[in-house]
Amino acid sequence: MNRPALAAVVTAVIVALGVAACSSSKKAASSTSSQVAGTVVVFAASSLKATFTALATNFEQANPGVKVVPSYGGSDTLAAQITQGAPVDVFAAASTATMGTVTKAGDGVGTPQVFAKNELEIAVSPSNPDHIGGLADVTKSGVKLALCAATVPCGAAATKAFAAAKLTPHPVTLEQDVASVLTKVELGEVDAGIVYQTDVKSAGGKVLGVNFAEAASAINSYPIVVVKTGKNPTAAQAFVNYVESQAGQQILQTAGFEQP
């Protein structure tokens, strides 16, 4: 195929895709008035990935015609995208402070509701070679510790827990999200990492979770809200209701979340 012909084909494909996208979005918008339908864009914190994927699937099955499009990331990154005008229907954050930046910017509909709570745990290798039994053990020299950076919720919570225990941690790394901390523990590059108990559960047998008393002073709340920039407020509210319903709570608790 010569160059001009190729260019023509590429242009044709782009135009066709554009037309298809326009027509499908129009269809979605027109049918929302009567019942729950169309696309719901959900932004959720990284730590909610497994549960929200399950919640989305169940919600879609219960409401034929609805498509949930979830997107996961650090709560603060997602919040920044929403305040920059990203078209999002539902936002579920890993901290009330982060949710505050969205509601303060006037992007939330109503008051955010806390739908789950999560507690910190120490993640170590399944055999626990360093015999870590509490928060004091991870501050020992020779124990490589990974934490979240203090700017992300898991890091802020860890800072609070260490302060409550009057301990000074000496981490080798401050990761940008909780998933990265867990990965470093799973790969054995660090001896211990402070993560949420839901992360330990999601890792299956690849890491062992160690509870510690000070976690009680740094419990994380997960608020959820319908976002103004969204195109599908009816379905968005229905999804939020589903997360807060008994069926939704059941899925969250199976994953290790606590009831609000």
Add this chain to the structure above:
Amino acid sequence: MRADPRARVPYALFVPAGIGVAFLILPIAGLLIRAPWHQLPSLIGSPAVRTALRLSLETATAATAIAIVFGVPIAWVLARLEFRGRSLLRAFVTLPLVLPPVAGGIALLLAYGRRGVVGSEVLKVFGVSLPFTTAAVIVAETFVAMPFLIVSVEGSLRGVDVRYDHAAATLGASRMFTFVHVTLPMLGPGIAAGAMLCWARALGEFGATITFAGSYPGTTQTMPLQVYLALQDNPDAAIALSLVLLVVSVAILAGLRDRWLRA
């Protein structure tokens, strides 16, 4: 630069070229327009930023030096030797160009990490492990940036007439003498261009660094990592930090270009 009078200008090219230039420049313009300029002096002066900036400049320079030492010989092999599997070798050494940097970081952990294929043996014998050290930052940056140097130098080598090498050989020069005194001097501009590209890529490296080396102020937290972390709680600071990195890298690259490449 003056237009060659014999060149027939295909005016239609100006349209996509103009759109392309605008596309590349507008984000930088956005950064400049939205930058909190009044914050800039205090940011550059802050110890945290100075530490990260110095770490970035040092590691990028070290990575470039390593890339030159190992990359130029690789480029020579790829350009001058005919052998089976040459295109396969080229594909392998340029793989980091297409590999997502985060995947590159995981690959580095699996090879040179504490439990890695090579890293676990090194830990056993020497008692050292690479991740979370400044050396790991240099390794990550070299991994991602060296292919840029290899591709660039290989291209220049193909442009250098191999008959000069032959002439040196007929005059009795050894192979190494020919490489050092004939091939290398003619390659100078090619290596300089490749090194700049490599340095610039190393300076902006994020994914492989944060995955393989982690992020800790003073040892592994380079400017791009600090920009990303700042974005989490203070977008204004992130913009300002990006600007610092941009200004410093443009200044250094422009300075070197004037000295090395009289283009």
